[in-house]
Amino acid sequence: xxxxxxxxxxxxxxxxxNLLFTVAYEILGSATDAEDVLQETWLRWVDVDLxxxxxxxxxxxxxxxxxxxxxxxxxxxxxxxxVGQWLPEPLxxxxxxxxxxxxxxxxxxxxxxxxxxxxxxxxAVFVLHESFGFTHDEIADAVExxxxxxxxxxxxxxxxxxxxRPRKAASPAETRKVLAAFKLxxxxxxxxxxxxVLAPDVVVLADGGGIKQAVPNPVRGADKVARxxxxxxxxxxxxxxxxxxxxxxxxxLLVTMDDQLDGVFAASVHDGRxxxxxxxxxxxxLSGVEAEIALARW
Numbered sequence: 001x002x003x004x005x006x007x008x009x010x011x012x013x014x015x016x017x018n019l020l021f022t023v024a025y026e027i028l029g030s031a032t033d034a035e036d037v038l039q040e041t042w043l044r045w046v047d048v049d050l051x052x053x054x055x056x057x058x059x060x061x062x063x064x065x066x067x068x069x070x071x072x073x074x075x076x077x078x079x080x081x082x083v084g085q086w087l088p089e090p091l092x093x094x095x096x097x098x099x100x101x102x103x104x105x106x107x108x109x110x111x112x113x114x115x116x117x118x119x120x121x122x123x124a125v126f127v128l129h130e131s132f133g134f135t136h137d138e139i140a141d142a143v144e145x146x147x148x149x150x151x152x153x154x155x156x157x158x159x160x161x162x163x164x165r166p167r168k169a170a171s172p173a174e175t176r177k178v179l180a181a182f183k184l185x186x187x188x189x190x191x192x193x194x195x196x197v198l199a200p201d202v203v204v205l206a207d208g209g210g211i212k213q214a215v216p217n218p219v220r221g222a223d224k225v226a227r228x229x230x231x232x233x234x235x236x237x238x239x240x241x242x243x244x245x246x247x248x249x250x251x252x253l254l255v256t257m258d259d260q261l262d263g264v265f266a267a268s269v270h271d272g273r274x275x276x277x278x279x280x281x282x283x284x285x286l287s288g289v290e291a292e293i294a295l296a297r298w
Contacts, residue, residue, distance in 0.1 A: 009046055012056050018296035019057070019132075020064045022107070025295075026127045027068040029088035029112050031288040033075060040067045057298075058138050065124055065142040072120045083210030085217070087280050088112040090247045090264040092289040097249035098172045103297050104249035106131035109266040109278045110166045112248070113205065117164060118157055125150055126157040132297055166276060169250070170269040176244065176251040178269045183242045183253065186229060194230065198222040199273040209282030212263070225277070247289065254289065264289060 013020075020041060024034035041063045053059050079086050088109065098104045105111060106127070115123050121143050128134040128142060136150045143150065170178070178197060185193035202225050208214030219228055242253040242265065253265040263281035267274045280286065 008050060009048070012050070013042055013045055013060070016057060016060050018294045019298060020060055021293075022103070022295045022297065023061055023064050023127065023132065024068045025091070026106055026112070026115070026131060027065065027124050028072055028075060029116065030075060031089045031091055031293070033071050034068075037064060037067045037071055055138075058134070058141075061128070061132070061134070062138075062142040065128065066144070069120050069124055069143070072123070076120070083208075084214055085205050085207050086116070087205060087207035087278055087285075088116075088248075089285040089288050090252070090266060090280050091293045091295070092291065093246050093249050093295060094292055095172070095246045097246070097295055100297065102131055103295060105169070106297075107248045107295060108169065108250055108268075109248050110169065110268040110276055111161075113278065114161055114164045114166075118160060121145070122153055122157040122160070125153045126161060129154050130158070166268050167270045170272075172251050174272065175267070175269045178272060178274060179244065179251055179253055179267060182267075182274060183244075186242070189230060191226060191230065194226045195222055197274060198225055199270065199275040202274055202277065204228060204277040204279065206279040207282050207285065209284060211283060212281040214279070214281050245289075249295070261286060261289070 017038065020038055021034055024037040025031055028034055028037070041060065044063050045060060048059070050056070090109070091107065093107070097107070115126070118126060124143055125139055128139045129136070134142075136147045136154065140147045140150045145153070169175075181193065181197045184190075185197060200222050201220065202222055204215065204219040204225050206214035215228065219225055239258050240262070241256050243256065245252055245254045247264055247266050250266065252267070255262045255265055263279055264286065266278040268276035
């Protein structure tokens with residue numbers, strides 16, 4: 001690459017960096033791996049003849065998608081040896097992410113967990129089409145399939161996601177209100193107040209990665225979930241506190257133990273109650289909450 005072309009290539013990459021990170025993150029569910037994918041994308045982008053590129057956005061996303069798919073297959077092998085439940089790495093995001101409905105939905109913890117059930121190519125096709133609006137022809141170039149095959153994959157992936165997708169999420173304001181009630185019930189040890197804020201069929205997924213204690217399997221039902229949290233606090237022994245924040249575009253809680261980050265508490269809220277809880281305690285997955293991460297669809 002010549003010095004004359006290095007400047008424009010860098011400017012174009014930087015202009016699309018937030019988009020590329022978001023694409024990689026939605027495909028992988030890992031901020032750490034998404035950053036690695038961006039490095040690999042850059043190394044390939046600097047060798048491209050810009051004069052031959054019709055759509056620089058589409059071309060960059062194509063490179064990113066291919067690298068993310070390669071990384072996703074490696075990640076899946078790591079998951080086979082993972083201790084306990086595997087949850088996506090949480091991201092500290094700006095509150096205004098919620099203003100872009102498609103972006104907030106695409107990175108929501110609830111949907112990211114559902115995306116884990118898809119095969120790699122299905123996940124990439126779903127993400128590119130549903131979250132970023134790419135056409136089947138554009139996606140075909142990215143996943144190295146024919147447009148007809150991409151249409152079939154997109155239909156299959158959408159049907160699979162819709163069958164598992166949580167009910168329509170509550171507004172940020174309602175979610176924040178419910179989380180505040182949950183936080184207060186935990187702080188006061190009020191069992192009835194906690195039961196009132198939990199949906200009868202609430203499900204808890206927790207990820208400690210074998211490093212920190214976490215329930216190895218999903219916990220279902222308000223009674224069991226209430227006992228889990230109130231009993232766990234009694235055993236903790238330290239000074240636990242929860243702080244309101246925005247994680248993956250939704251209101252959430254940062255949990256600290258003796259003023260040290262202990263984990264991230266994200267939740268899906270429906271009809272004024274918590275229906276799903278995602279508690280990430282694995283310290284290797286918490287780097288994405290140290291500083292706000294910019295996301296974008298364009």
